[in-house]
Amino acid sequence: MTEQTVTVTVPFTIRKRGGRKLVVTPGGVEAVLAPRARVDSALLKALARGFRWQKMLREGDYQTLEEIADVKNINPSYVSRLLRMTLLAPEIVEAILAGNHPAGLTRAKVMQPFPMEWSRHRINFH
Numbered sequence: 001m002t003e004q005t006v007t008v009t010v011p012f013t014i015r016k017r018g019g020r021k022l023v024v025t026p027g028g029v030e031a032v033l034a035p036r037a038r039v040d041s042a043l044l045k046a047l048a049r050g051f052r053w054q055k056m057l058r059e060g061d062y063q064t065l066e067e068i069a070d071v072k073n074i075n076p077s078y079v080s081r082l083l084r085m086t087l088l089a090p091e092i093v094e095a096i097l098a099g100n101h102p103a104g105l106t107r108a109k110v111m112q113p114f115p116m117e118w119s120r121h122r123i124n125f126h
Contacts, residue, residue: 039099043107047096050082057083081111089118092125101125 013024053068062068065083069076088096088110095101105125114124 040096040101040106043096043101043105043110046082046107046111047085047088047093050085053079053083054086084114085110087116088114089121091118092121 011026015022015024053062053065056062056068057065062071065079066076069079072079092101092105096105102125109125114121
């Protein structure tokens, strides 16, 4: 049996429109290219630590955030800022985990004080 190579040519162009990439076929049909997830490992790690420490406090492994700071040999304010991340709106937490959070949402930004109302998180982090 002989091997054959088949070449298929599909003419299309890619255009940017409103920050999104569109594939335009010769017939003028447009299709949006789905953006790739961009997991921010620093943000994800900080979020995971915050939830882990919250669980440890809840289950009585530690009594205070100062105790966590002493054991981990870190500053209590850092522990406090990571624990505050557990107060983020569930949709923001899910977006961080999925890697499709707003580009402006960084670990540094989340570690700053933010409004407690979940509805205001969308505005604050976009």
